[in-house]
Amino acid sequence: MTKLKSLTRKPASSTCRGSPPLSPWKEASNAATTNPASASAQDADRAGIDFFSIGDHPAAANRVDAYATLGFLLGATSTISGAVICTNLFARPAPMLARTVAGLSAHSGGRAIMAFGANGTPAELDPFGLPILRPGARIRAVEEAILVVRALTGGGDPVTFDGEFYQLNDLAPAPVSTPPIWVGVGGPKGLAVVGRNADGWIPPHAADWRSELVASGRRVIGEAASSVDRRADEVGIVYLTAGPVTAAPVPTAQTRDSEGRWAGGGVAQWVEELTFAVLDGGAVAFNYLVRPGEAHDERSLRRWTDEVVPAVRAAVSPTTAGRHKNARV
DSSP states (O other), X not given: OEEESSOOOOOOOOOOXXXXXXXXXXXXXXXXXXXHHHHHHHHHHHTTOOEEEEOOOTTOTTBOOHHXXXXXXXXXXXXXXXXXXXXXXXXXOHHHHHHHHHHHHHHHTSOEEEEEESOOOHHHHGGGXXXXXXXXXXXXXXXHHHHHHHHTBSOXXXXXXXXXXXXXXXXXXXXXOOOOXXXXXXXXXXXXXXXXXXXXXXXXXXXXXXXXXXXXXXXXXXXXXXXXXXXXXXXXXXXXXXXXXESSOOOGGGGBOTTSOBOOEEHHHHHHHHHHHHHTTOEEEEEEEOOTTXXXXXXXXXXXXXXXXXXXXXXXXXXXXXXXXXXXX
């Protein structure tokens, strides 16, 4: 039996395909009244896209549970990976979440990605009678959750863990490789948790590769990684991005919104920006989404899949293959 006060198992490599990971057409909808998610995920799978994402809104009665949807879509596809971005950690206890993701990984051949953050609002948790943690406690709970997921995957001896938020009593790990763990947090304490423990960072507010938020965040992550003998580039950046993909270039002023975020452009402009994000912005994944309130744009999605993705892969694959153990090439 293994008794641990802290868990520092080395991260396992991802078994997902492609580099950099480029998410599918859009965040897979999981509305209970329709089922566009299956067709969308299957289209992305056939197109060679690396992963799809599903939002987690457990209090919304008109949406199918995110992990039920994730399992359904992984079963309906063959090579594409999937993630819930971001899992509501405070509605899903980490030990059971570890079991769920291990099971999905086993059934899908290693195609499940773990992603969670530190959000836990009253609107999301009060309906279930769940406690609302203070911000500092949420960050500590995120770190414990990462340790628990790593402890309960990858096989090995039974684990006992007496943490502030989670307790394990002689619990055997699943004999399944630890999935990639991506964490969406902001603030220096949360970023330090990412640097010490995670495989990927999802910047808040859809901040992009040229933002000061990302630049300063990467510095904090790098310092925290070094403090536990990790390389800074062991933590990749998972960028959330959106916007039209046009056939022709657009004026440069239109490629960024009022807050300076990438807002879309022509195919060549997308390729230039995402290539920069990989080579200079630490990107290991791009999750291409449809922003709330925006219409589904089939032409943009097709250009993303058929033109942007192959061009970015061709431009960066030698670099990412040598730089990051979770790079998908």
